[in-house]
Amino acid sequence: ILNGVKQSIRNFPDGFMFGAATASYQIEGAWDADGKSENIWDRLTHSIPCRIKDCSNGDVAADSYNRHTRDVEMMRELGLDHYRFSLSWSRILPTSFPDVINDAGVQYYNNLINAMLKYNIEPMVTLYHWDLPQKLQEMGGWTNPHVVDWFADYARVAFELFGDRVKYWMTMNEPHEICNAGYGGMGKAPQLNFKGLADYMCAKNLLVAHAKAYHIYNDEFKPKHGGVVGMAISAGWAEPESEEHVEASNEALLFGIGQYAHPIYTKEGDFPQIMKEKVAVKSAAQGYYRSRLIEFTPEELDMVRGSADFFGLNHYTSSIVYRSNVTLANNEDSDVSSYQPSSWPTSASSWLKQVPWGFHKLLNYIRDTYDNPVVIITENGFSTLGGLEDDERISYYREYLNAMLDAIEEGCNVAGYTAWSLMDNFEWLEGYTERFGLYEVDFTSANRTRTPRKSAFVYKEIVRSRALDPLYEPNTNVMTID
C-alpha cells in the first residue's frame, strides 16, 4: 500500500524477452584501429567538432572494442535474455565493398557473439545504426539508388559471417532519423539538409535496400538458420490537441511512423496515400515537373511489402498536435504542428518527456493499423545528466513497462523489450552531455569504468522476477552475477 493505494505486482507473459541495446559508433571507439575506415560520424565530428554540443566524438567512446568482456559481464549481471548491438559497416568492409573483409573487425564481433552465447544471451544485431562509410556518402550515400546494392552486399557478408549464431536481425535503425534528420535536416550526419528532396530519396532507397536484404536472408540464409529479420522504426505518439485535430493527429502519424511502416507492414504497401497526395500537390504548386516524393516501381512495391518478420519499435515520448494555419515553409509537406506541454515530466533531453499513456496508445495504433504484428520494443529509455541514484529513470521504466502491459492486456502482440541503453554512450549531437545508461560510464577514466546505477538493480529484478513491483527497493551495495 502506497499513499493508501494498493500497489499490485504485474507479471509479464511467459517467454517475454528482456534486453538492453547499444550501437557501434556510440560505444565502440577504436575509430581507426585494426583497419577500420572512416564513417560519416568520424568525418562530421573531426571536421566540425563543435557541431557536437560538448565538441566530443566517438574516437574512444565507451571503448567497447577493447572491453567486450566487461560488457558481457554487465549483461550477465542484469540477467538479460538478449542484447541488441549494431555492426560497424566500415569496420567489417573498410573499402565499403565486399572485396576486402577486415578480419580484426570481424574477430571483435565474433568474440562478443561467442561470449554472449556462452552465457545464453541472444544476440540481436542491427546492420545499420547510422555509421555509413564516408566513401559511400561521397558517392551520394542514401540518395544514390546504387546504395541498394551496396547495402545488400554488406548485409550478405554479415549474414555469412554471423548468421550461424545470430537469429535476430534488424536492417536499419530509425529510418526517420537516417533520412529526415540526416538528409532532410541537420539532426544527424551527414546533415545534408535538403528537406523535401534528399530525405524522400533516402526514404525510398533505404526501404528498397532493406527489402533486398530481407529477401537475401529469406531466400539464402533462413532455410538453414531459421532466423528473423525486421527493422527498428522510431515513432512518437501524436495526441490531438482537441476533437477537431484528430485528423491532424492521423496525418502526423502517417507522415511519421507511416512513411516507413506502411510500405512494409500494410497489405497494399507504398507510402501513405495522404503523403503521396500532399507532396504531389505541393510540388506541382511550387513548379516542380515531378513530385518530390520518389515513387516505387511496381516491382519495388512488391519487394518492400511484407519484407519483415517482426515490427521493431523504438519509442521514447509523445507530443500534442494540431492543424497549423501558418503558411508552410518550402518543402514542408505536412501542415501539422506539435508541442509538448510544460507540465509533462522532463528528462535531460529536450525532446524526451515522460508520457507513458502515449506508449499505450501507440502500441494500440500499431495493432490496429498493421494487423497486430509481432512487436519487439527495440529501444525505450530515459536520459539524465548523470549520477547513480537515478530515481527518475526508475520511474520512467516502471511507467512505460506498465503502459506496455496495459497494451498487451488489450491484445497487442509484444514479444520483447529492450532498454536503451546498457551503458552511457555518445549521444550524437549531444555528445556525452545526456546519459541513457543503466550503467554509468566514466569517460574520464582510461578503462571507461562502468558502474551500475540504481536503475540497473531495479531492471535486474524485473528481469529475474518477470514482474513489475512498484514498491521494490534494491540493495545497491553490490552487483552480482546470479
Ligand SMILES: O=S(=O)(O)CCCN1CCN(CCO[C@@H]2O[C@H](CO)[C@@H](O)[C@H](O)[C@H]2O)CC1
Ligand atoms: O517523439 S516526438 O515525435 O514527440 C519528438 C521526436 C523527437 N525525436 C525522436 C527520436 N529521437 C531519436 C532517438 O534516437 C534513438 O534513441 C537514442 C536516444 O536518443 C539514441 O541514442 C539511439 O541511437 C537512437 O536509436 C530523436 C528525437
